[in-house]
Amino acid sequence: MCIFAVRVFLGILLCAPYQCLECPFGCECFAVTRTVKCVSKDLLTVPQSVPGYARTVIITGNNIHQIAPDSFTEMENVTNIILSNNRITEMASHSFSVLINLRFLDLSGNQLALIHPEALSIPGSPLQELNLSRSLYNFTALTDLTTALRWGGLGGLLRLDLSGNHLALLPPGMFSHLPNLQQLFLTNNSLVAVYSGTFSGMNHLEVLDLTQNAFRIFRADALQELEKLGNIHIHLGNNPYTCSCEIHNFVTWLNESRALLDVDAVRCASPGELTEARLQRLSVQAIGCVVPVQAGVADLTLQTSYVFLGLVLGFVGMVFLFVLYLNRKGMKNWIIEMRDACRDVMEGYHYRYEIDSDPRLGHITANKDQVTLNVRHVMSPGLLCNFSK
Numbered sequence: 354m355c356i357f358a359v360r361v362f363l364g365i366l367l368c369a370p371y372q373c374l375e376c377p378f379g380c381e382c383f384a385v386t387r388t389v390k391c392v393s394k395d396l397l398t399v400p401q402s403v404p405g406y407a408r409t410v411i412i413t414g415n416n417i418h419q420i421a422p423d424s425f426t427e428m429e430n431v432t433n434i435i436l437s438n439n440r441i442t443e444m445a446s447h448s449f450s451v452l453i454n455l456r457f458l459d460l461s462g463n464q465l466a467l468i469h470p471e472a473l474s475i476p477g478s479p480l481q482e483l484n485l486s487r488s489l490y491n492f493t494a495l496t497d498l499t500t501a502l503r504w505g506g507l508g509g510l511l512r513l514d515l516s517g518n519h520l521a522l523l524p525p526g527m528f529s530h531l532p533n534l535q536q537l538f539l540t541n542n543s544l545v546a547v548y549s550g551t552f553s554g555m556n557h558l559e560v561l562d563l564t565q566n567a568f569r570i571f572r573a574d575a576l577q578e579l580e581k582l583g584n585i586h587i588h589l590g591n592n593p594y595t596c597s598c599e600i601h602n603f604v605t606w607l608n609e610s611r612a613l614l615d616v617d618a619v620r621c622a623s624p625g626e627l628t629e630a631r632l633q634r635l636s637v638q639a640i641g642c643v644v645p646v647q648a649g650v651a652d653l654t655l656q657t658s659y660v661f662l663g664l665v666l667g668f669v670g671m672v673f674l675f676v677l678y679l680n681r682k683g684m685k686n687w688i689i690e691m692r693d694a695c696r697d698v699m700e701g702y703h704y705r706y707e708i709d710s711d712p713r714l715g716h717i718t719a720n721k722d723q724v725t726l727n728v729r730h731v732m733s734p735g736l737l738c739n740f741s742k
């Protein structure tokens with residue numbers, strides 16, 4: 354009783370009576386800093402009749418399940434609202450649209466399952482910073498949020514925190530309606546890949562934080578997407594990178610990119626012998642790639658393939674000889690038939706040779722090569738026939 358009396362007395366002493374009386378139930382109001390605090394009071398709704406001087410409203414650790422369009426009436430001068438850890442599950446249409454001066458909105462540590470497409474729209478796009486860290490309930494909430502970002506007219510947004518939301522996948526073009534975004538925090542999620550188009554439309558990005566995700570590798574399209582962002586700060590540390598030959602493109606990119614990277618934190622998680630090794634400047638040999646350009650290695654490969662070719666040809670030859678051996682009777686008959694046939698042909702050629710070498714046929718004598726050719730024509734069947742005898 355006594356303590357209560359002292360408190361009332363101090364209260365009257367320390368602040369002008371009209372301001373203290375104006376403060377909503379469960380809150381503390383500070384006229385000097387223009388701040389209203391309603392911390393861990395099990396409030397079920399956003400308190401009404403917040404004093405007109407308030408610019409910062411902190412409502413955290415309560416049990417507010419829903420944000421509705423009438424939640425913030427008469428707060429048009431408020432610039433900062435912190436609504437973290439209130440178990441908020443639902444944001445209705447135009448929840449914040451009376452807050453025409455709102456620049457900073459912290460919704461972190463909630464369980465948003467239902468986000469209306471126009472939940473975030475505020476006339477004049479005053480919002481500059483939105484914190485949705487650990488606030489999305491599941492993947493449905495992410496698709497809802499994507500729609501809300503598109504419909505919200507958040508052209509003035511500079512900073513967006515989506516960390517700690519178990520995100521495994523980002524819808525393509527998710528941020529394309531945030532053209533002025535400068536800082537995007539996606540840390541502590543479960544992202545495994547970046548695709549072409551993931552970060553499209555963001556032309557003013559300065560910081561992209563992808564630390565503490567589930568990236569094992571960045572493939573060529575992902576690297577292209579990151580390179581498109583230009584010379585911005587990109588944080589890629591604390592991901593479980595697999596340092597096999599496949600990561601070669603990523604290492605090359607780390608070696609050469611114009612982006613400002615946290616290369617010291619980009620380290621291998623596997624295989625065992627490379628654990629904790631810095632990815633940048635890893636040699637291609639270290640990550641187990643065959644080196645194609647080194648001459649000695651190339652020669653050895655070539656020699657090996659020649660030896661192999663020789664073995665194959667030898668084997669084919671042996672099979673051929675074996676088949677010949679098995680058919681030796683048939684072959685003999687065939688050769689005799691050939692010889693007889695040859696003899697007839699030989700006769701014909703002999704006759705032609707005599708005509709061809711006739712000096713009266715001027716154009717052929719002029720061309721000695723052709724004569725030789727003709728002679729060879731004559732000779733070769735003859736040789737074959739002699740051989741077969």
Ligand SMILES: *[C@@H]1O[C@H](CO)[C@@H](O)[C@H](O)[C@H]1NC(C)=O
Binds near residue numbers: 406427428
């Ligand atoms: C907001 O500020 C304007 C100008 O300072 C003032 O006229 C108005 O009454 C304030 N609104 C509230 C709800 O206090």
Ligand SMILES: *[C@@H]1O[C@H](CO)[C@@H](O)[C@H](O)[C@H]1NC(C)=O
Binds near residue numbers: 437484485513
């Ligand atoms: C968002 O809120 C979380 C938790 O309240 C905090 O740790 C984090 O720093 C905030 N993000 C930004 C960008 O300030």
Ligand SMILES: *[C@@H]1O[C@H](CO)[C@@H](O)[C@H](O)[C@H]1NC(C)=O
Binds near residue numbers: 490493494
């Ligand atoms: C997300 O949660 C909501 C509400 O509990 C539920 O209706 C929806 O089916 C869930 N979505 C997924 C993908 O689990």
Ligand SMILES: *[C@@H]1O[C@H](CO)[C@@H](O)[C@H](O)[C@H]1NC(C)=O
Binds near residue numbers: 517518519541
């Ligand atoms: C990562 O996010 C989970 C929930 O999504 C949270 O419990 C954990 O504290 C976060 N870790 C860090 C280091 O922020």
Ligand SMILES: *[C@@H]1O[C@H](CO)[C@@H](O)[C@H](O)[C@H]1NC(C)=O
Binds near residue numbers: 602604
């Ligand atoms: C990265 O650079 C280092 C030397 O700075 C070089 O040894 C290594 O082969 C390069 N890695 C790739 C994949 O380009």
